[in-house]
Amino acid sequence: MFASIGSHGSVRGLVVRSEPPTGHDSRAGAWLVWTLDPANSPDLMKALAPHWRRPAADVAWVGEGWRHLVEECHRKVSARFPDYELLNIKQKYGVLAFLASPRPWSRGTSTWTDEALELEQIIREYTRRSESTCEYCGAAGELRDSRTMHLTLCDRCEARFSDPPRPGQD
Numbered sequence: 001m002f003a004s005i006g007s008h009g010s011v012r013g014l015v016v017r018s019e020p021p022t023g024h025d026s027r028a029g030a031w032l033v034w035t036l037d038p039a040n041s042p043d044l045m046k047a048l049a050p051h052w053r054r055p056a057a058d059v060a061w062v063g064e065g066w067r068h069l070v071e072e073c074h075r076k077v078s079a080r081f082p083d084y085e086l087l088n089i090k091q092k093y094g095v096l097a098f099l100a101s102p103r104p105w106s107r108g109t110s111t112w113t114d115e116a117l118e119l120e121q122i123i124r125e126y127t128r129r130s131e132s133t134c135e136y137c138g139a140a141g142e143l144r145d146s147r148t149m150h151l152t153l154c155d156r157c158e159a160r161f162s163d164p165p166r167p168g169q170d
Contacts, residue, residue: 034069034136036060036089044071051078051086051100060089063135066096073098073126081119094143094150096130098123136161 037059038045044067045058051074052058060070070089077084077100087099100123102115134141134154141154147163 020153021079033062036062036064036070040064041067044074047071047078048086048089049073051084053085053105054088057086057088061088062091062096065134065136065138066091066130066143068138069096069130069133072097073123075124076118076122080122084119091151092137094131094135094145094152096124096127 004055011104036044041060044060048060049058062070073096077098083103085101085104087101088097089099090097100119102113102119131143131152132140134157135152137154138156139154139156141152141157144151144158145154149163151161153161
């Protein structure tokens with residue numbers, strides 16, 4: 001699925017496409033972003049479901065090309081921390097952000113424990129791998145930081161997906 005993201009980052013709704021993303025959607029004036037969700041990733045979302053802090057959370061805000069990174073990261077984290085708490089999965093500054101805690105949060109507990117540092121090391125491995133994996137197709141890619149939104153893309157996807165205009169540009 002594609003989520004239609006407004007210029008201020010707010011979700012306007014979902015735009016369903018049967019073909020890969022084309023970049024800027026001139027009809028909605030929005031940038032189309034691929035997501036992993038129950039419709040296109042039912043097994044992954046089912047595996048993640050018990051770990052979400054918010055029960056209704058069922059979308060990973062990353063492209064199809066990073067599906068294997070999300071799956072592998074989840075497997076490695078859950079093997080070490082079976083009760084880990086998942087806050088969010090998204091793309092931030094062009095790399096994978098898998099935001100989690102080693103155990104569910106409770107008042108009065110420290111988040112800066114040896115477990116948290118170990119969890120951070122596991123997640124960092126997948127963040128590093130995302131820096132060289134195209135978010136859309138999974139091929140070898142590189143960070144494209146000259147775009148309006150930083151993305152890690154292969155050359156083919158870089159040429160294929162237009163960059164939306166920067167705010168104030170026509």
